[in-house]
Amino acid sequence: MLRISKCAVSGAVVLACTLAPTASETAAPATFGIPQDVQAITAIENAMASETDIDKVMPNFADDATMADMMGPGWYEGRDQIRAAVAPQLKGLQSIGYRMEEITVASDGEFACAAMRIHFDATKTDKSQVHMTIRQLDGFKKVGGQWRIVQQHISVPADAKTGAPMFDDKTPGRGALAWARPSAPGPAVSATAAKPEINAWLEASEVPKSFAEMLTYYGPGDDEIIFDFNSPGELRGRKEMRAFYAPQFTGVRNMEIHIPVRHIDSDGKFGVEISQQNLQLNMKNGTSQRVSFRQSDCVRRVGSKWYSFFEMGSFPVDPKTGKSVMLDPAGFK
Numbered sequence: 001m002l003r004i005s006k007c008a009v010s011g012a013v014v015l016a017c018t019l020a021p022t023a024s025e026t027a028a029p030a031t032f033g034i035p036q037d038v039q040a041i042t043a044i045e046n047a048m049a050s051e052t053d054i055d056k057v058m059p060n061f062a063d064d065a066t067m068a069d070m071m072g073p074g075w076y077e078g079r080d081q082i083r084a085a086v087a088p089q090l091k092g093l094q095s096i097g098y099r100m101e102e103i104t105v106a107s108d109g110e111f112a113c114a115a116m117r118i119h120f121d122a123t124k125t126d127k128s129q130v131h132m133t134i135r136q137l138d139g140f141k142k143v144g145g146q147w148r149i150v151q152q153h154i155s156v157p158a159d160a161k162t163g164a165p166m167f168d169d170k171t172p173g174r175g176a177l178a179w180a181r182p183s184a185p186g187p188a189v190s191a192t193a194a195k196p197e198i199n200a201w202l203e204a205s206e207v208p209k210s211f212a213e214m215l216t217y218y219g220p221g222d223d224e225i226i227f228d229f230n231s232p233g234e235l236r237g238r239k240e241m242r243a244f245y246a247p248q249f250t251g252v253r254n255m256e257i258h259i260p261v262r263h264i265d266s267d268g269k270f271g272v273e274i275s276q277q278n279l280q281l282n283m284k285n286g287t288s289q290r291v292s293f294r295q296s297d298c299v300r301r302v303g304s305k306w307y308s309f310f311e312m313g314s315f316p317v318d319p320k321t322g323k324s325v326m327l328d329p330a331g332f333k
Helices: 035-049 054-060 079-091 191-206 211-217 237-249
Strands: 061-068 075-077 093-107 111-124 129-143 146-155 225-227 252-266 270-283 288-302 305-314
Touching (some): 035 093, 035 111, 093 129, 129 288, 146 252, 191 252
Parallel strands (some): 225 305
Antiparallel strands (some): 111 129, 252 270
16 A cells, blocks of 8 residues: 655645565465566566657557556546557657666466556657656556556656656666565465455455555565655655654544545466545544545465555546646545
């Protein structure tokens, strides 16, 4: 679960973390990053990053894919909506130069996720330049033997002091994540059973009663990537997350969550979720704070529990004002 930090929105809290593996989990085989899948998905991501032809981009998406784009409204369901949103963006570009600042790919052979930071130097058709660094989280599924994107989330971090979107964040890439042992998910349940389990994980993880409870929703090893709302925008492992999030838990009495939109897919041991969320933080001093955001998670089932290992939270950017949209008042009615 991710929350906006105090410094960005008047004391609202950012929450996320991990759990250490239990003794019964340590025997799981370390097959989480299948080399041929990592190579194939990395090739797809590199090809898409520089592509300006919408007809070459769209075959990489599943028919029922969902996209959370960084520019508002920024929520598109199905290939038709995605194409309608992306085509005008690409049409205005003459060429795209890019640098893959970092990419980490996880796969179990049927599902996969790629967590990336990508820097773009693009030239528009009017010859003007665009320089931008984004965070991207893509969920993949094998469809007819081919990898297809089922969920895509693209964002930029919000400045921790002002809340303004940071379109060209200079934070250096950190390379691929080193997987802890064990990293592989399993044992599996049926895909039908997995979806309500992941939904239960999602709802519970958003409103932990304590920081200690929060720790149980992530992991199970010390190998997670969190793309936070705010700069520096990326956290890895429990030490970094504890240092960043634990102090922000102070002052919160409890939380209420409303998740009006969610999409979950799974093969029974690996899963992906993308959602729109409205969070109310009830503070110990009697006040309440509200924040609206989009969230994506790549999750794995280890033993009988689900854990997030890649996560992104973001605000869409209003294309008219250039500001982050941090609250949807209608979401709390």
